[in-house]
Amino acid sequence: MPSYPPTLPIQPFTRPVRGSVTLPGSKSITNRALILAALAKGTTTLHGALFSRDTRIMVTALRALGFIVVTNENALTITIAGRGGEIPVREATIDVGNAGTAARFLTAFVCLRPDGIYHFDGDEAMRRRPIGALLEALESQGAQASSRNFPFTLRTAGLPGGVVSIDASESSQLLSALIMAAPKAKSPLAVTLVGETVSRPFIHMTERMVEQFRAPVADYAIEGDATAASYFAELVIATGGSVEVNGLNLEANALQGDAAFFRLLAAKNLIATSGKTASHGSSREGVTADFNDFSDTFLSLAAIAPLLDGPTKISGIAHTRKQETDRVAGMARELTKLGQHVIETEDALEIHPRPLTIGVEIETYHDHRFAMSFGVLGCHNLRGDGQPWLSIKDPACCSKTFPAFFDLLEALRTGSH
Known part of the structure; x- marks a missing residue:
């Protein structure tokens, strides 16, 4: 099992991501x-x-x-x-x-x-x-x-x-x-x-x-984890470039509904897909979508929403208030700390991009999906000098589903993966 400090500064990518990852099992x-x-x-x-x-x-x-x-x-x-x-x-x-x-x-x-x-x-x-x-x-x-x-x-x-x-x-x-x-x-x-x-x-x-x-x-x-794949789709938006995602089944016979996240981002031209590879798309427009059927991935879109042009509205997520934590309230809280204008209702979040606040420590609420989704946002080179501007508290909470996530992110950053 990887060992992480209590709070992990995220090192931004100074170039578009290039590489391949193999998903953990679902x-x-x-x-x-x-x-x-x-x-x-x-x-x-x-x-x-x-x-x-x-x-x-x-x-x-x-x-x-x-x-x-x-x-x-x-x-x-x-x-x-x-x-x-x-x-x-x-x-x-x-x-x-x-x-x-x-x-x-x-x-x-x-x-x-x-x-x-x-x-x-x-x-x-x-x-x-x-x-x-x-x-x-x-x-x-x-x-x-x-x-x-x-x-x-x-x-x-x-x-x-x-x-x-x-x-x-x-x-x-x-x-x-x-x-x-x-x-x-x-x-x-x-x-x-x-x-x-x-x-x-x-x-x-x-x-x-x-x-x-x-x-x-x-x-x-066991199929590769389609929910985990959402972080690499998010990554190519944050950094540009492309990632080959091994183990992701996007075929019609796939067991996991969360593959719909890839299809949504591709339909909105936020990413382009070719086989197992996700590349930076031609659009930066905000997204309006109902995430009820694939709600585990809503955090991946919400965390990247500050980098998009125009508002993003995510609905169908009221039930996620009773998951590892209240994911709707937690996401609204962390995005607000990052300087974003967030409208929270029982079933939805509307995120209006504002300049991102530097130096924020993201609270993860013992919830792996907060750690991973905001960890990817931190890969965006906000300062332009490759210096960390965002930190993740309790990064080890990723052990719930993806123990080596931050090691894998670092390997992609350094080009060793």
């Missing part, structure tokens, strides 16, 4: 695949898996539940011995940190055990994140939860089947958790949605992966 796919492999019969090896804080939390939890999980970080593989829907250990304590996927997926997963007692807790931030609607749905199947928030103890009774309703308006992961566990219920389990969900492409990802694992899968390849 966190969303890795953690879903870990659950589905544990539910499967037989042994599955995940290739190109992500090794980060969130995936390590999932691996640790599966081991605590009695699963045999063998990891090889050098080879980027994880091998899981599936138990066909059985949860081996009857009672366990599970710390989910601030990993939303682990928190929601494991909560439904353990309910397959008919007589389990599982003690769940997480970071302080996790205690404010939505889980109550999932617990209510599981209680309709016979489970008993001691609380509607973390920490809680969950007494499980198996999943008898039938119809389960859930309100997934706060997080699509609540619905995904049930979709993955449903095939192992005692009788057919139908999940019905109360109202609308957010980030619908993640539901499609879950459904497609459940189908992929319906038959035994000995080897499963």
Whole structure:
């Protein structure tokens, strides 16, 4: 794991970026695949898996539940011995940190055990994140939860089947958790949605992966992280030049909806794409777009908005107020510190570019996406002399999904990558 200081000054690029990067594996796919492999019969090896804080939390939890999980970080593989829907250990304590996927997926997963007692807790931030609607749905199947928030103890009774309703308006992961566990219920389990969900492409990802694992899968390849790719699209806007992004799947059959960010910037001519390469585009116009379906990438656009001509309006992001932090309020706060005029509503941000303030320390709120998106903004040579003008607090928070991010950024700056 890279070691970073508490506050990291970002060294600007003094020339247009040139180089190539290889994306880490998708966190969303890795953690879903870990659950589905544990539910499967037989042994599955995940290739190109992500090794980060969130995936390590999932691996640790599966081991605590009695699963045999063998990891090889050098080879980027994880091998899981599936138990066909059985949860081996009857009672366990599970710390989910601030990993939303682990928190929601494991909560439904353990309910397959008919007589389990599982003690769940997480970071302080996790205690404010939505889980109550999932617990209510599981209680309709016979489970008993001691609380509607973390920490809680969950007494499980198996999943008898039938119809389960859930309100997934706060997080699509609540619905995904049930979709993955449903095939192992005692009788057919139908999940019905109360109202609308957010980030619908993640539901499609879950459904497609459940189908992929319906038959035994000995080897499963993890796509590169499309959300992480957004930072390199942002980088070519900040510095000019081009980056080859290896591992990004922009094909129609891609599992990750966040590839839509690349398509949006290309449609607005902010970047040009050719195969796996993103290059500086012909436009600097501000963007108006609904980010509900790919909201993890909204921070990448918001952070770069001060460099665009005219206002940028990002909508469809109310649910991100209940993610690692209140991302809407946090982004408005940091952009305002940078001298920008920001109009914040419950569901949207409107950013009007103003001269950037020099010497700002960006608060990251223990949220990797703040660190990475503003880290890229800092690569812009604002002073014109290559001297840092922006610093990132707690850069190590990137360990959640992209531990080597700032090392990779520096390698691109120096031309060593």
